[in-house]
Amino acid sequence: MKSLKNRTSLLLLPSMLFLLLPLYGMVAAIHQSFSVNNQWTLQNYIQLLESERFVASTIFSLKTSLAATLISLVIGLLLTRYFYTFLERNTPRLMVWLPMLFPHFVWGYMVILVLSETGVVSQMLQAAGWISSSSEFPVWTRDSQGIGIIITYVWKEVPFVILMLLPVYSSIKSEYHDLVKTLGGNRWHRFKTVEWPHILPVFIETFLIVFSFTLAAYEVPALLGTTFPEMLSVLSYDWFYGSSWDDRPLAFAAMVLLSLGVILLTAAAYLFLNKKRWKAMRGRST
Amino acid sequence: MSTKKTTFLLLASVLFIAPALILVLQSLSKTWRFQAGEGFTFSLNSYQTLLSDPNLWTATFWSFTVGSGVLIVNLIIGILTGKALAILSFKGKSWVEVLLLTPILIPVLATAMGLHLFMIRAGLADTAAGVMLIHLVPTIPYSIKIFHNSYNQMGRLMLEQPAILGASPVRQLFTVELPLMKPAVRSVTFLTIVISLSQYAITAIIGGGRIITLPMVFYPFLDTANASIMAAFSVWFAALPLLMYVMVELLMRFLPYSQTLRRNRT
Numbered sequence: 001m002k003s004l005k006n007r008t009s010l011l012l013l014p015s016m017l018f019l020l021l022p023l024y025g026m027v028a029a030i031h032q033s034f035s036v037n038n039q040w041t042l043q044n045y046i047q048l049l050e051s052e053r054f055v056a057s058t059i060f061s062l063k064t065s066l067a068a069t070l071i072s073l074v075i076g077l078l079l080t081r082y083f084y085t086f087l088e089r090n091t092p093r094l095m096v097w098l099p100m101l102f103p104h105f106v107w108g109y110m111v112i113l114v115l116s117e118t119g120v121v122s123q124m125l126q127a128a129g130w131i132s133s134s135s136e137f138p139v140w141t142r143d144s145q146g147i148g149i150i151i152t153y154v155w156k157e158v159p160f161v162i163l164m165l166l167p168v169y170s171s172i173k174s175e176y177h178d179l180v181k182t183l184g185g186n187r188w189h190r191f192k193t194v195e196w197p198h199i200l201p202v203f204i205e206t207f208l209i210v211f212s213f214t215l216a217a218y219e220v221p222a223l224l225g226t227t228f229p230e231m232l233s234v235l236s237y238d239w240f241y242g243s244s245w246d247d248r249p250l251a252f253a254a255m256v257l258l259s260l261g262v263i264l265l266t267a268a269a270y271l272f273l274n275k276k277r278w279k280a281m282r283g284r285s286t
Numbered sequence: 287m288s289t290k291k292t293t294f295l296l297l298a299s300v301l302f303i304a305p306a307l308i309l310v311l312q313s314l315s316k317t318w319r320f321q322a323g324e325g326f327t328f329s330l331n332s333y334q335t336l337l338s339d340p341n342l343w344t345a346t347f348w349s350f351t352v353g354s355g356v357l358i359v360n361l362i363i364g365i366l367t368g369k370a371l372a373i374l375s376f377k378g379k380s381w382v383e384v385l386l387l388t389p390i391l392i393p394v395l396a397t398a399m400g401l402h403l404f405m406i407r408a409g410l411a412d413t414a415a416g417v418m419l420i421h422l423v424p425t426i427p428y429s430i431k432i433f434h435n436s437y438n439q440m441g442r443l444m445l446e447q448p449a450i451l452g453a454s455p456v457r458q459l460f461t462v463e464l465p466l467m468k469p470a471v472r473s474v475t476f477l478t479i480v481i482s483l484s485q486y487a488i489t490a491i492i493g494g495g496r497i498i499t500l501p502m503v504f505y506p507f508l509d510t511a512n513a514s515i516m517a518a519f520s521v522w523f524a525a526l527p528l529l530m531y532v533m534v535e536l537l538m539r540f541l542p543y544s545q546t547l548r549r550n551r552t
Contacts, residue, residue, distance in 0.1 A: 011370035014363045015386060018426055021419065022389040022397045029400030083294045095298045098306050100476070101527055103484035105501065106520045110305050113312065113513060120308060126321035134321075159302065167435075208391055216393030218487035219501070223508070233395055237487055240399055255396035262391050270384055 026259065033252035044253040053228075053235065054254060060229035064146035065214035068153035072210055073203070075154065076161025081195070084169040087162065099159050105219040108152045112224070115151065116141045141224055148224035149231070153214050164206045168199050200276070204269050212262045216255075232258055306524075312517035332518040335511075341503050342522075348414065349499040349526060353482045355418040357530070360429040360478045361471065365459070368433025373445065390427045397423050398488035405492055412496040420492045421482045428481070429474045436470035437463075465543050475534045479527045500526075 036043055048054050079096075086092045099107060114120045122137040131137060141148035176194040185193070221231035230238075232254060239251035312318065316327045336342060371383065389397070398420050402411065410416035437445070440463070448458040464471070486501040493499070504519060511519070538544065 008370055008373050011366040012374075012382075013366075015367040015426070015430060018363055018422060019385065019389070021401065022392060022423055024404060025397035025400030025423075026392065027400070028404060029396050032400070032403075079297070082290070086291065086294050092294065092298065096302055098302045100480065101524045102306075102520065103480060103501070103523055105484065105486065105504065106523045107305075109508070109516055109520055110309055113517065114305065114308060120318065120320070123318060123320035127323070155301070155305070205387075209387075212391045212393070216395055218395060219484060222486070222505070233393070233487070236395060236399075240491070251399060255393055255399060259392045259396050262393070263388075266384070266388070266391055270380075274380070 029252050029259075030256050033249060033256045036249060044249040045257075048250055048253045048257070051250075054250075056229045057232050057235045060146065061215055061232040064149055064231065065153075065211055067146075068150045068157070068214045069207060069211040071150065071154045072157035072161055073207060076158045076165060076206075077199075077203070079158065080162050080165040080169050081191070084166060087166055088170055093166075096162055097159050099156055100163075102156075103219070104152070104156055104217065105223050107156045108148075108220045108223040111148060111152045111155065112141050115148075142226055144226050144229065146225070146231075149221050152220050152224055153210075157210050157214075160210065161206055164202055165199060168202050169195070172198050201273055204273060208262075208266055208269060211265075215262070216258055309517045309520045312513055313521050315514065317513045329514070332512075332514040335515050336518045336522065339503075341498065342500075342519075345498050345500045345503045346522075346526070348497055349483055350530075352414055352417050352421060352497070352499060353479045353526065353530065355414070356421045356425060356482045357475060357478045357534075359418070359422060360425050360474060363426055364429030364433040364474055365463075365467075367430045368435075368437045369445075369463070371430070371434045372437030372440075373442070386430050387427050389423045394420075394424045394485075395487055395491075398491045402491055411492060412494040414497055417489055417493045417497045417499070420488050421485060423488075424485070425478045425481050428477050432470050432473050432477075433467070436467045440466055461542055464538075465541050468538055468541075471534060471538065472531065475531055476527055479530045483523060483526060 033044055034040055034042070080087065083092070087096065102110075112119065116122070117134045117137045117139060119137075119141075122131070122134050125131045125137065126134065139147075140151065172195060177190055180190045180194060216233050218231075218233040218237050221234050222237075225231055225234060236251040236254045239247040239254070311326065313332050314328060314330070316324070316329050316331070318325065367386070371379070401420065405411040405416045405419075410419065444462065444466070445458075448462045453461065483500060485499075486505065489497065489499050489501065493502075495502075500523065504523075507516065507519060
């Protein structure tokens with residue numbers, strides 16, 4: 001069996017080659033963020049942190065994507081928790097996953113079609129006489145609060161959260177629930193002592209995936225955002241592709257800072273999870 | 287019908303079915319103006335306008351080509367890595383798993399910008415191959431995860447049996463593993479195509495405006511086309527994953543133990 005194992009590790013080779021792609025990209029981005037005219041410098045970062053546009057954009061991005069991520073996770077968790085027995089069946093599951101068939105920006109267009117000032121909902125309210133003109137409908141798309149971006153992401157990510165959480169919920173043995181019930185625990189105790197420890201690793205992983213995606217994706221904010229404040233991705237893309245090549249290093253610096261943040265967050269999350277797992281194992285052995 | 291079931295159906299219909307239905311209905315109707323009493327008027331004009339645009343067809347061709355290429359590489363890397371992760375146990379395996387997840391955590395925009403110069407030097411910028419390579423970054427981690435789960439479910443015994451009986455790895459794959467992993471292949475097909483279709487920024491950076499995929503046409507359309515045409519375009523986006531799904535499904539008919547086309551030959 002030893003030779004089988006040695007041969008098996010060769011199977012990892014293609015994915016390790018694949019990892020060179022993002023690794024090289026990252027190293028090249030870092031390299032270019034520290035250089036002006038082929039000279040090593042911190043100038044790009046200083047210029048970046050002094051730029052009001054960048055600071056405003058960072059705060060706006062963090063707020064928007066944190067809101068979108070937390071709302072998606074809570075709604076996705078509630079839906080999975082209450083309906084997982086249905087969701088194990090095919091038709092209900094396909095119903096929930098229907099939005100995943102569309103790209104994010106198409107879903108963003110759907111939000112414009114339905115919820116813009118002249119959208120379907122506004123039209124229906126006018127037809128029903130609840131509001132007299134489209135100007136009375138709240139500005140939910142292309143707004144400066146990021147509401148349109150948040151709505152699109154939540155709508156699109158809830159099915160993804162369900163996709164991630166459903167297998168975990170299905171695998172929780174009902175005996176655990178019975179135990180808590182026998183000991184007089186209520187619904188909240190059941191969630192806290194049985195479900196939460198089970199789902200925590202996947203919950204954190206889902207948070208990381210959704211948060212880092214919504215923080216740095218370009219497509220939806222380009223469609224549903226305004227020019228100020230704008231998401232970091234839109235700003236960096238502008239700097240990278242804008243009229244002046246001088247701004248390119250700024251795009252690299254912004255993206256490097258963003259990546260660094262995501263990497264630190266990921267490392268912290270996995271160290272936390274490993275510590276928890278280690279504690280749990282030690283608890284079991286003594 | 288229990289109240290729980292009714293609540294679920296109601297919620298799912300409003301949240302997930304209705305939006306897709308609205309897109310389909312708007313694409314089949316003239317642009318709605320309910321407040322003026324102009325509701326659903328059946329019309330196929332939107333599709334006529336959309337499909338008569340030559341840009342749409344080139345974009346569809348490129349999206350399909352790029353998507354197929356990305357899918358094939360995803361299947362290969364996903365299956366190999368998934369199998370390795372399911373069989374092997376070594377120190378630091380959980381960190382390798384995190385490492386394989388990082389390409390979707392690190393902004394793909396950063397990766398694309400960083401790779402841009404390399405792609406130019408390697409002659410891959412402005413080519414379909416370059417776009418395929420960059421589309422691998424946000425897709426491969428998902429495929430590895432899906433196949434890893436699938437191999438785990440199959441279990442070690444199922445994997446060792448054909449190996450002990452002396453089947454070559456390729457034969458193991460086609461006679462035992464793939465027939466048991468059809469659901470995983472379906473999920474990977476869907477996810478990969480949809481993610482590939484969703485990339486505007488990184489396609490623009492690496493494709494340099496030469497490789498025009500569907501998103502490249504979608505954004506400019508927004509400024510000119512009416513709601514009806516945009517809805518038709520949106521529906522068109524869902525058609526490509528479905529087409530790919532049907533093709534993969536037909537290909538999977540050639541696997542052993544499928545109902546038609548191929549009997550169990552030995």
